Amino acid sequence: MTVQELRRKYLEFFESKEHMIHASGSLVPVDVTGRLDESLLFNGAGMVQFKPYFRGAATPPNPRLVTSQKCLRTGDIEEVGDDSHLTFFEMLGNFSFGDYFKKDAIAMSWEFLTDKKWLGLDPKRLSFTVFEEDDEAFTEWSKHLESAGLDATNRVFRLSEKTNYWPAGAFSSGPPGPCGPNSEMFYWTSDTPPPSGEYSREDYLRDEAEGKWLEIWNDVFIQYEWQGELNDPSRPDRGYRKTGMPNLPFQSVDTGMGIERTVTVLNGFKDVYSISIFQDIFRELESLKPGLKYGSDEAVTRAMRVIADHLRGAVFCIGDGILPSNTGRGYVLRRLIRRAIVKGARTLGFESHFMAKVAERVIALFGDHYVELVDRKATILATLENEEAQFRRTLEQGFTILEKELNQWKQGQRGKNEPLGGATAFALYDTYGFPLEVTIEASDEAGVAVDTEGFRTEMQAAQDRSRAASGMDTVYGGVGTIQIVVMQDDGKPTPTEFLGYTMNQASVTCVGALPVIDECGRPAPGQAVIALDRTPFYAESGGQTSDTGELSSDDLTLRVVDVTKQDGVFIHLVEGDALTSLAGKEGEEAQKATLDLLFQHQFVAKVDAHRRLEITRNHTATHLLHAALRERLGEHVTQAGSFVGQDQLRFDFTHGAAMTSEELADVERRVNEEAIRALGMVTYEDVPLEEARAMGAMALFGEKYADRVRVVQVGEMSPDEPSFSRELCGGIHVHNTGEIGLIKIVHEASAASGVRRISAITGEGAYRWLCDQEKMLHSASALLKAQPRELVSAIEKNIEALKEEKRKREKMAQQGGAGDVSEVVIGPVVLKIESLEDADAAHTKLVADRLVDNAPNAVALVSNIADGKVTFACKVGADAMSAGAKAGDLVREVAKITGGGGGGRPEFATAGGRDASKVPDALKAAEGVVRQMVGA
Template sequence: MTVRDLREKYLAFFQSKQHDLFPSGSLVPYDVTGRLDESLLFNGAGMVQFKPYFRGVVKPKNPRITTVQKCVRTGDIETAGDLTHLTFFEMLGNFSFGDYFKDVAIAYSWEFITAAEWLGLDPNRVAVTVFEEDDEAYGEWEKHYRAEGIDPASRIFRLGEETNYWPAGAFSSGPPGPCGPNTEMFYWTSGDAPSGSYGKEQFVADEAGGKWLEFWNDVFIQFEWQGSLRNPERPGDGYVKEGMLPLPFQSVDTGMGLERTITVLNGKRDIYDNDAFAPILRRIEAILGGSFKYGAGNTVYEETGGGSLQPFAVVLDRDSAARVVADHIRTAAFCIADGIIPGNAGRGYVLRRLIRRAVLKGQRVLGFAQPFSHEVFEGVIEAMGGYYKELSERRDVIVETLRNEEALFRRTVHTGASILRSHIVDLVAEAGLKEEGSMLLSKPLPVKPRKLPGVVAFKLYDTFGFPLEVTQELCAEAEIEVDTEGYERAMHEAQERSRGASGMDTVYTSISVKVAIGEASALVKANDPSVAVDSHPTATRFLGYESLVAKARIVETRPQVDGAGQATGELLLALDQTPFYAESGGQVSDTGVLIGDGFELKVVNLARHDGVLVHRAEPVAGSSGTPPLQGGGGPVSPDLIGTNRGGGSDGEHGLKPMPPEVAALVGQEVQARVDAPRRRATQRNHTATHLLHAALRQVLGKHVTQAGSYVGPDHLRFDFTHGKAMSPAEVAEVERIVNAQALENLDVKTYPDLPLAEAKARGAMALFGEKYGEVVRMVEVGDFSRELCGGTHVRTTGEIGLFKIRSEGSAASGVRRIEALTGEEAYAWVLEADRRLHEAAGLLKSNPAEVVHSLGALQEALKEERRRRERAEAALVRGSVTTQHIAGKASIVAETILVGDVKLWTRKFQDLDPKTVASAVDERVASDPSLVALAAVVADGKVQIICKAGAGALAKGVHAGRLVGEVAKICGGGGGGRPDFATAGGRLPEKVDEALKAAAGVVRSQMG
């Protein structure tokens, strides 16, 4: 059976059971509402995008859903390359949200697995595990096994929460949130299935030995785990359990690993031995030109040695390396297709680590001499491009990113690997590996080696781009651990970490806030029947598309607190409706004021949390800052502030009791007024960003997609995928196109409730990696641009005014960044540039039109003056170098002495070009091979030391690199180089004479 066959069978089965097919979510973990799950780096399970359904925040059209979800699990990076683990995989899933539960879910699983028309697996080769306290699930499985005449006790096993509860260990340890028991299905892969008396202990041993392969998992989500952090300052210390409450409804989350199941169905033990990987592995074989055949017993040995250590060898498995390359390039391709770019943090760091690990394995073990990752990707398209269209749609971006990342890593990997290998050799030598001949490190060493120092590991990362994990992996081959604590200390010392937060990111909303919003919305509706109220009153109603001023009611408020729980003087407020835009999609939040009866608050920022817009505000100088205490008040939920996430009391977390004047704000009516000039400036920049995106695709190509943005009132910043710097002509053309659209005064139209499929059919650009609902908002600018966007925009492009690009540069590997201005800011920039041009013309005694010509003439004159000076200096230096030596006498000007059979010449120069001195010294030694020439150049308070050793001196044991190193130490510096030529630096010019005099002693010691 092929991967395609299995995918189609699974979806057909569950669609026959009234499940709706739902598209895969992005690898960037957005949920069905479009909200990013900040707790995850990647989408690692089918249920991630459906969390709002599980929690009841959003209701699906159909409570039964089936999907094929793209997944990445970063915990498997080190194990990928064996026969069972992958970093990217496809998860087939079926879900029930308040519909069927354990009995039906288990029945569906059993039918699909064993029925002849579906998978037709032998029931006797299938075993299941259940949570040790889940009698209900055990009973359901028991019925199915008895119906097949199989002893349930030999195939159903009760295990603990680490394996059979979701999340793992959550029954006892949390974290807070939805949870429940699970049941896992396994298939026997090793000969005849066990018979007779077969118990849990034997099952656990056989599963650990790879005889049982897990391929299916049903999670029964039925509880809300409640608890709080043991120590808010140390989240790693875990949670204190406070209770377990039943959820309002029960749900099922089923996951079947596509690659694992196809392995089972085809009677294989290698998860890479299927049509999802065959084209990728064939591509690797083809690139290597016949020197490698997957599965042909490809073991090689890497020999090394040096110093006191005799040669030894590390076993390298080429088949395993090929699996790593295939898996990691496949994962990287899907990550890039979903908008992730290589970087030094978060998802970008994981992506970079995957690419570098693949490159390291491919270069070191498989023997790829030339860049190969982008060629291996062609196999990924062949294997998976038919089902996942994004691979071909973003082919150019993926190829360019892989090519750039590999080139970047290859430039440093050889040097870094050589340095690491020398440290490994030294550590292994200490452990007692000194016997003659080769010794394979698959055998235990006589003594456990010391750890690789953390400072070494950090230097490899900081200087050569070696991720810590790569260093650990190479060290592990030689049974050496890495001092990770020392690595962290070195990292901490080398970087300044800013640890400040506005506090907005810890705000979250509770059901009580949403109920309050719903009640307030209903109150507005009762007072004014013409007002439309959101059909989902759990979210703040946003009015800012139509109006910048609105009446609203405060439904929740809390004092803003700092990290120590102390009030900052600001307030956090939730309104039932608001004209204020909260930061999203790159557009910054609005600012403005809230005016109430006797008080005024300045809104300085907003944040979105589960549909509620939280306003951060501060009292306006001159107002009381609070309303009269009579009227209002009422209960205030402590859950508005994230420091009380655990459900405990305020005092438990150091929060002061709610001040009565703050509580009195709840229920008050306010006039919400947005800063209109600031909003208009922001809108200009946002619409201009859409025009810029379209213009870039027109000039550079359709591979250009947005990789990040900032849209504020002062400027716009746009990051986009493109493999090289734009030429000045390209920048000018993009700028011209955007200004042309502004001059056309095109209408800007929004379509707020457009089906996603229709928007895409109209050509709307969606951001790769973003999650969109079934209904979207599309912004259309004439026939020039269509994008899915929730931001605010101008009514016509003429409102943008002038558009001016002020910079274009690199944002990351494969990502460029443009910063630009519009309107008044652009005009001010042009005025300033014109002023500087006139000022430069004045200094050149020219006019603006002739500035370029005048600068060219000035540069040519300066070059000629520099050449004249260099000729004069060279003549001076040559004259000094060739001066007759005065044997045996010291001089601070020049000196040549005999040290044994070697002539040592020393000289100090003041304010000359070190390159000129080096060239002249080189010529001098070329004419007298027995000479060692040592020159010191003093300039700008620093010392440059240059040494050249002739062939005769080298034969006597003189080493220029070590000589300059010792001399430079006296001058407060250091350096080194080759035996024949080296340079060093120092910061103590007053020590030069002393250093030059000490050179003879160093040369004498070198000659023995």
């Protein structure tokens, strides 16, 4: 069986069970409402996009859904290449939101696994685990096993909440929120026959640990709301105390089946890379170099596995709009791409670019199902080609230096058994930035050993010498704030040399380092703050956000995610996998470990140049905006604050009234005129403050300045034409205003009393905004069947038509709808039923609402038949709900009679049906359902 076949069978099976096939969510974890899940870097499960449905915050298009979800998990990236680890994988899943639950979920799982029409697995090779207190799941699996003539006692095993509860361990310790037991399905993979006869839980656990039983599917039954309180509010890490675990308003099912693992198991393969999709990629790699063969030796095999996995993940990332960068998702993508390139260039010996060529095969393998890969093929291939070209230049420089060293052995200048000395290896590392691992690998190919112990000795000695000579007196951190002070002999801080006005990249040295301390007083995982002797990174100040970028050396790569400045010292907040080694350390031990890792380490500091360009465009635009506002509104306008980021600028200014549309248009026109002129930027460094003021330089309202300042001027000043703008400013700007591109004002509002705020975008952001506006204009024109110039008139006509329709509906609702209302008193409640025809969903709901108005003991059930389709709406008053009536349960039962289904909240729910002729029978049955609910 192939990946494509399993995916197709799974989707077809659940579609036959009234599930709607839903598209995969993006690898960027955005849910169905468009909200980004900030807690996740990538989408790693099928349920991520459906979280609003599980919470009841949004209504699914169908209460039963099925998907094949793209997933990316990079926690074990170093393990990729063994028999089982993958970064990218597909997760099949079927979901129920308030519809079926354990009994039906287990029945469908059993049918798909064992029915010969679908997977047709031998039931003797299946086993199941359930939560130890989940009697219902145990019973349901037992029934199916017994129907196959098998003894459930040696195939269904009760396990603890550590393995069979979601979230793991939540039954006892939380955290607060939805939770429930899960059931896992396993397949016997051993060459020996599956167990028969007496087979205990301990026997199962032993065989599972040995890999004889492999999990292929997991059903999660979300049914409880775990409630609890923090054991110690000041120490969240000490967990929760359970206070209750009531049932959720509705029960849900969330399942997951990893395609690659399941196909591996079903085919009897010993490793995941034996499945056809990977074999196809391996054949593509083999075609690029004569004699290259997967499986020929261990190094080649592992390299080809890494390339196949990483390239597959990279293709899907770029297809979902993620681009290589030095932060966040882009950083992970770049790491995948570069690891693949190293394996291809060094281990497989690909001398020319190969990533884009192999990516074409990946797109061909998956494009039929994931059409976005085909749509974005050009972007995917161009991105990979550009990344490989840039990275190969770095690799080539390093290997040129190392090969020169190794030529001494090839030419007989060094003894055959003489190793490459530790001092030489360290010199390559320290001076040229070449990784020790690559030095070892390249030396081994030349038949030369490397003195790694000598390398480590040299490394330690260099760190000790640098630390002793640094003059650093104290480096300390505190809860909630980070301080890092590098002291001179006179006790004053040593200021960081800032290079960023003229440089985006520089060689730097770490002169101070601290772990980042969280609110519990412990190091935050994967983070540190460091000071450098000099830096090209701009520190956030004057409203301009800081630069981001990368610090790299041969053995360390750190992402610079924020930069601040204290007493002239630039403090860089960095993140990186290498910093995870600090986890578990506290106090002085954590500080020492951070210093040992980073202090006096030499890096290449590289600013994210594209991000900086976008920020500088916005910064220079604020200067133009300030001048244009004073020109249009008057010289009372002064800057009262600003924010200059990558995506937008905000400019606060003193002005007593909202700007008119004409004033905004004039200001926008004026700033764009100056941008189009491509005026040069003139900078005056180290100017006395009073002299700067005499020059007419504008200052930030309320800002304190040093005695000597920096002045930034837009345009050359001449007797015939004074400069357009001149301000005190320590920020970074474009070289000339033409680099800004378009400037577009998108919002103007009050920021405070007597202060207005303008938000604007520039350059690429402004172009994208205009494209979006044009797209919306044409979409609206198409919907209204009008030319863009006629759009306003068409909208006015539609608004008037809608108002007239609303008046008609309200009149109908006042009259009770379109038919007679029947009322039946059932104990403490009254059931009101009304039938409609050709009404829409909004009107059907309006009628149900009207029937319950001023009748808190009422249960309103409204049917509607339109275009041969049946819909039901149910509204339950507060008293009726207290008596036990539930709207979701009622519509679900009546809809079944018409061949449909649905559900919702206890107070309001909707459902649909297929057979309109059964509506009278369904409405008659409602009385019995309500009677049972209220116990009458």
